[in-house]
Amino acid sequence: MTTSLPADEPAAGPAAPARLVLEAADLVKRFAGRCVVDQVSLRCQGGEVLGLLGANGAGKTTTLRMCYGFLEPDAGSIRIAGLDRIAQPDGAARLVGVCTQDETFDTDFSVSDNLLRFSRYFRPRPAGLEERVAELLARFDLARYADAKPDTLSGGYRRRLMIARALVHRPRLLFLDEPTTGLDPQARVAVWELVDQLRREGLAIVLTTHYMDEAERLSDRLLVLREGRVVAEGTPRSVLGDVVGEHVVVLSGRDPAAAAVREWVREEGLGDPAEVLGTWHVALDGPRLARFSERFPGLRFEVRTPTLDDLFLRLARRP
Amino acid sequence: MTGRYLAAFHWQSRAVLGRHLAVYLRNWHTAALPPILEPIILLLAFGVGLGTYISEIQWRGQPLSYLAYLAPGMLAYTAFMTAFFQALFAAYIRMHYQKTWEGQLTTQVRLEHVVWGEALWAATLGTAYSLIVTLVLAGFGVAGWLDLHWGWALLALPLLFLASLAFATLGLLFTAVVPSIDHMNIPFFLVIMPLGFASSTYFPMETGSPWALVWLTLNPLHHLAEGVRILLVTGDLNLHLVAAAALFLLMILVLVPVDFRLLRRRVLGEG
Numbered sequence: 001m002t003t004s005l006p007a008d009e010p011a012a013g014p015a016a017p018a019r020l021v022l023e024a025a026d027l028v029k030r031f032a033g034r035c036v037v038d039q040v041s042l043r044c045q046g047g048e049v050l051g052l053l054g055a056n057g058a059g060k061t062t063t064l065r066m067c068y069g070f071l072e073p074d075a076g077s078i079r080i081a082g083l084d085r086i087a088q089p090d091g092a093a094r095l096v097g098v099c100t101q102d103e104t105f106d107t108d109f110s111v112s113d114n115l116l117r118f119s120r121y122f123r124p125r126p127a128g129l130e131e132r133v134a135e136l137l138a139r140f141d142l143a144r145y146a147d148a149k150p151d152t153l154s155g156g157y158r159r160r161l162m163i164a165r166a167l168v169h170r171p172r173l174l175f176l177d178e179p180t181t182g183l184d185p186q187a188r189v190a191v192w193e194l195v196d197q198l199r200r201e202g203l204a205i206v207l208t209t210h211y212m213d214e215a216e217r218l219s220d221r222l223l224v225l226r227e228g229r230v231v232a233e234g235t236p237r238s239v240l241g242d243v244v245g246e247h248v249v250v251l252s253g254r255d256p257a258a259a260a261v262r263e264w265v266r267e268e269g270l271g272d273p274a275e276v277l278g279t280w281h282v283a284l285d286g287p288r289l290a291r292f293s294e295r296f297p298g299l300r301f302e303v304r305t306p307t308l309d310d311l312f313l314r315l316a317r318r319p
Numbered sequence: 320m321t322g323r324y325l326a327a328f329h330w331q332s333r334a335v336l337g338r339h340l341a342v343y344l345r346n347w348h349t350a351a352l353p354p355i356l357e358p359i360i361l362l363l364a365f366g367v368g369l370g371t372y373i374s375e376i377q378w379r380g381q382p383l384s385y386l387a388y389l390a391p392g393m394l395a396y397t398a399f400m401t402a403f404f405q406a407l408f409a410a411y412i413r414m415h416y417q418k419t420w421e422g423q424l425t426t427q428v429r430l431e432h433v434v435w436g437e438a439l440w441a442a443t444l445g446t447a448y449s450l451i452v453t454l455v456l457a458g459f460g461v462a463g464w465l466d467l468h469w470g471w472a473l474l475a476l477p478l479l480f481l482a483s484l485a486f487a488t489l490g491l492l493f494t495a496v497v498p499s500i501d502h503m504n505i506p507f508f509l510v511i512m513p514l515g516f517a518s519s520t521y522f523p524m525e526t527g528s529p530w531a532l533v534w535l536t537l538n539p540l541h542h543l544a545e546g547v548r549i550l551l552v553t554g555d556l557n558l559h560l561v562a563a564a565a566l567f568l569l570m571i572l573v574l575v576p577v578d579f580r581l582l583r584r585r586v587l588g589e590g
Contacts, residue, residue, distance in 0.1 A: 031589075070425065089427075102418055108342040117338060
């Protein structure tokens with residue numbers, strides 16, 4: 001079953017660009033004097049998935065929370081389909097659906113009552129609510145659990161309920177904060193497919209994740225955060241090229257030449273090699289790879305294309 | 320500033336209140352037992368049991384049966400205890416463990432609506448429990464054990480609602496500051512026990528001491544208990560009712576902005 005999502009939302013503001021749903025500019029947030037989000041800007045249009053990447057504490061969730069109205073930014077502006085998030089909070093919030101990192105469904109109500117009850121937090125009220133709930137239960141494969149309490153469901157189905165609940169009022173923009181954390185591989189793939197369907201139906205989606213494969217598969221564009229600042233932005237491939245490099249050389253950290261390799265990497269201004277379980281991963285561009293091969297002709301190593309794991313390893317190191 | 324108070328009348332606050340009411344109505348048969356059983360037990364234990372030893376007390380210079388003294392005090396105590404407890408324990412559980420607040424805050428509901436929804440629900444429950452207690456006490460009246468002006472009890476209900484709302488804002492203050500649920504015994508022993516008992520609810524407090532006079536003059540629960548008692552015993556509208564209403568209004572005016580500020584810090588991490 002498919003559904004048309006942006007059916008009964010309030011009219012967008014007059015200044016809204018054709019399909020730009022989220023436009024946040026120069027967001028700043030401080031907690032106890034510490035700047036946790038610093039001049040972050042992000043945009044997302046209908047039918048697009050924007051992935052927010054970064055290590056723990058990079059500012060992903062805080063950025064998301066400002067965009068969906070849980071937190072107020074100390075500086076910057078947020079527009080949802082042209083509506084000012086601060087000046088028109090009710091109108092903007094009506095267009096937004098949120099699936100938080102923590103499960104926040106109401107354990108006092110059944111699965112279907114969770115959807116019904118949640119819809120009462122929106123005005124104008126969603127049209128055809130009974131049909132909408134039945135449609136979401138069917139679509140998210142929750143119909144057989146309609147009368148069950150949410151805490152009796154498996155992790156994958158609880159996550160489905162969270163996403164279904166975020167869609168009950170037919171939003172135009174969906175925020176997913178680490179939507180598959182803690183799920184088994186099968187449940188993760190099921191969530192990926194749901195997200196992909198929603199994208200194809202024209203929903204704008206902003207997601208945060210720790211899983212590199214998830215970010216790579218789902219995101220049309222990535223925004224990489226580090227210590228509250230944007231360090232890279234673009235398609236997954238372009239971000240990798242900008243931040244990591246074109247190639248990654250993998251060698252054993254126990255190789256007799258390892259010390260010389262470390263020295264060479266430092267001389268090239270690349271810091272220390274990233275180390276994972278005794279293997280070293282060194283990101284290099286084309287010319288450096290050529291020089292590396294000339295410098296260590298007898299060394300056993302392999303060359304692979306960079307992944308978002310390399311990006312994370314790179315970001316985890318101090319600049 | 321006035322927006323903080325006006326938020327009580329927004330549809331979002333009613334939506335939050337409606338959610339709590341819906342949960343309660345699912346369990347009404349068990350949830351209604353405490354306000355029915357508590358006054359019966361207390362009246363039997365203190366009124367009938369202890370009352371046989373202190374059948375009459377001196378109240379406002381006149382003799383009054385202990386049961387007649389106790390009944391209006393229980394009404395005031397019920398409004399106070401129910402609202403405070405609901406705004407403290409139940410709201411804390413929804414905020415911290417069930418994460419109900421976090422879910423609501425991802426919608427068009429904002430923190431001021433969540434807070435007002437909690438306060439209004441605690442006030443509604445406090446008033447409803449007071450009404451149930453009134454009916455139980457009226458049953459004692461029908462049985463011939465209590466001779467009070469029951470018709471005036473209905474007049475006291477708006478004041479009991481105001482009292483419940485004021486004590487709910489006090490409960491939410493502690494919800495905002497207690498470090499964990501293990502620390503709930505601090506407001507229990509610092510507020511519920513001393514305020515609940517030393518407020519002319521279960522025994523007269525007029526000792527002649529200047530300190531007691533100051534305590535009673537500033538104590539809204541004392542004015543509520545004494546005002547309702549005069550109303551039910553003599554049928555007279557009295558200044559204690561006015562003093563109680565004024566003090567409860569003052570509590571609400573002062574505590575609501577403080578609650579918002581502290582809960583904003585606790586829930587949103589914002590100072």
